[in-house]
Amino acid sequence: MENISLDFNRTLGFISQESIDSYKADAEKFNLALHDKTMRGNDFLGWVNLPSSISNEHIEDVEATAAKLSAKKLDILVVVGIGGSYLGAKAVIDALSNNFQQFQDTDAPHVIFAGQNISEDYLAELRVLLQGKEYGIVVISKSGTTTEPALAFRVLKKDIEDKYGKEEAVNRIIAVTDASKGALRQLATEEGYKTFVIPDDVGGRFSVLTPVGLIAIACAGFDIRALINGAKDMEAQTSPEVKFEDNIAAQYAAVRNELYKKGKKIEILVNYNPKLHYFAEWWKQLYGESEGKEGKGIYPSSVDFSSDLHSMGQYIQEGERTLFETVLSVKSVDNTVLVPKDEANLDSLNFLAGKHVDEVNKMAELGTVLAHVDGGVPNLRVEIPKVDEYYLGQMIYFFEKACGISGYMLDVNPFDQPGVEAYKKNMFALLEKPGYEQATEEIKKKLK
Numbered sequence: 497m498e499n500i501s502l503d504f505n506r507t508l509g510f511i512s513q514e515s516i517d518s519y520k521a522d523a524e525k526f527n528l529a530l531h532d533k534t535m536r537g538n539d540f541l542g543w544v545n546l547p548s549s550i551s552n553e554h555i556e557d558v559e560a561t562a563a564k565l566s567a568k569k570l571d572i573l574v575v576v577g578i579g580g581s582y583l584g585a586k587a588v589i590d591a592l593s594n595n596f597q598q599f600q601d602t603d604a605p606h607v608i609f610a611g612q613n614i615s616e617d618y619l620a621e622l623r624v625l626l627q628g629k630e631y632g633i634v635v636i637s638k639s640g641t642t643t644e645p646a647l648a649f650r651v652l653k654k655d656i657e658d659k660y661g662k663e664e665a666v667n668r669i670i671a672v673t674d675a676s677k678g679a680l681r682q683l684a685t686e687e688g689y690k691t692f693v694i695p696d697d698v699g700g701r702f703s704v705l706t707p708v709g710l711i712a713i714a715c716a717g718f719d720i721r722a723l724i725n726g727a728k729d730m731e732a733q734t735s736p737e738v739k740f741e742d743n744i745a746a747q748y749a750a751v752r753n754e755l756y757k758k759g760k761k762i763e764i765l766v767n768y769n770p771k772l773h774y775f776a777e778w779w780k781q782l783y784g785e786s787e788g789k790e791g792k793g794i795y796p797s798s799v800d801f802s803s804d805l806h807s808m809g810q811y812i813q814e815g816e817r818t819l820f821e822t823v824l825s826v827k828s829v830d831n832t833v834l835v836p837k838d839e840a841n842l843d844s845l846n847f848l849a850g851k852h853v854d855e856v857n858k859m860a861e862l863g864t865v866l867a868h869v870d871g872g873v874p875n876l877r878v879e880i881p882k883v884d885e886y887y888l889g890q891m892i893y894f895f896e897k898a899c900g901i902s903g904y905m906l907d908v909n910p911f912d913q914p915g916v917e918a919y920k921k922n923m924f925a926l927l928e929k930p931g932y933e934q935a936t937e938e939i940k941k942k943l944k
């Protein structure tokens with residue numbers, strides 16, 4: 497079995513191998529600390545051994561629940577959640593689905609999402625769509641109190657009960673939340689929903705391999721065992737027994753921290769496959785919430801190439817030199833399209849006749865890397881043998897492990913996110929939520 501691999505040779509004109517190697521002791525120490533739970537955020541390290549500790553019974557429960565829902569011949573499964581309760585499932589499902597999934601006739605339901613925004617139009621249009629469809633709902637919130645999914649679920653719960661009756665609605669709703677705390681747990685208990693627990697010690701952005709991600713991924717018809725296996729193999733390959741020279745998660749953490757020290761403050765995650773767009777969104781939450789604090793942290797951003805070479809390509813080539821790129825490079829594609837020969841050759845593309853479109857894509861990738869490195873943008877490359885459940889599992893765990901090590905290198909707590917409360921407090925004050933009277937008064941003064 498091949499593995500994903502990391503190539504950071506094209507950072508070496510910007511930082512030295514010696515400077516990267518100087519992270520060895522810290523990288524190994526911090527990796528061990530993640531396993532021994534001896535550093536900051538140690539009550540949120542349940543993800544570290546998660547892949548190897550998922551029981552067969554648990555997987556069977558998830559699979560059986562997905563099968564039970566699917567037996568209802570659902571057209572659509574609505575997954576209600578935001579942040580870590582949304583992006584993991586979205587990333588994996590998009591990566592594995594047909595590019596034109598919404599137009600496919602499939603046995604598995606189409607998985608769509610709600611509660612990841614507060615758009616009235618989005619909800620209104622979703623309600624209209626659902627009226628004529630067979631559907632079920634998975635509502636996910638670790639805290640059980642997040643406004644966006646709670647609001648969406650309040651609307652969708654009423655609709656599903658109106659459509660199917662309260663009793664049948666209960667059979668079509670699954671809740672994923674804390675074992676005991678939060679409004680969603682209370683609601684699920686009162687209504688009698690099938691529930692799954694998000695472990696206390698797994699934070700939202702590290703939760704894709706819990707039922708938070710697994711239920712929706714299984715319902716969409718994908719192989720969660722292969723996904724978990726990929727993660728499990730990466731767990732072994734990045735364990736504290738593996739030395740720095742062989743540990744790609746530790747190396748990635750070291751290289752990006754050294755680049756950051758040298759003024760490369762923005763990391764761009766690059767893909768050449770539109771199916772990976774949401775993988776980058778998942779990655780952005782993972783790194784953004786883990787590292788962006790205490791006035792520090794690489795700003796994680798992303799582009800879809802070659803599309804964005806025609807928009808952001810100019811900036812990356814010649815704009816401010818504070819960037820570095822990490823390319824997700826997929827080795828094998830699933831399909832074949834050969835460039836046809838054309839007698840008239842008006843587009844002058846006959847030199848490509850007979851070639852795979854992917855060969856053109858690969859040369860676009862190589863050409864871009866060389867141009868960007870020449871332009872002052874260091875480049876890391878993660879090679880992925882193919883986009884399937886197994887390698888997505890490897891990628892998920894690789895980036896999670898690297899994130900933990902990298903956050904410790906930056907000397908922050910990678911497992912909290914105190915900053916996200918600020919907007920919530922203001923929003924509640926503006927909406928005059930009971931209990932926020934003083935904040936309401938203060939914020940109104942600011943608006944005068």
Ligand SMILES: O=P(O)(O)OC[C@H]1O[C@H](O)[C@H](O)[C@@H](O)[C@@H]1O
Nearest residue numbers: 579580581637638639642700916
């Ligand atoms: O799962 P939930 O508790 O609803 O949280 C959903 C998301 O919103 C929060 O505000 C945090 O910023 C995220 O880390 C979290 O993943």
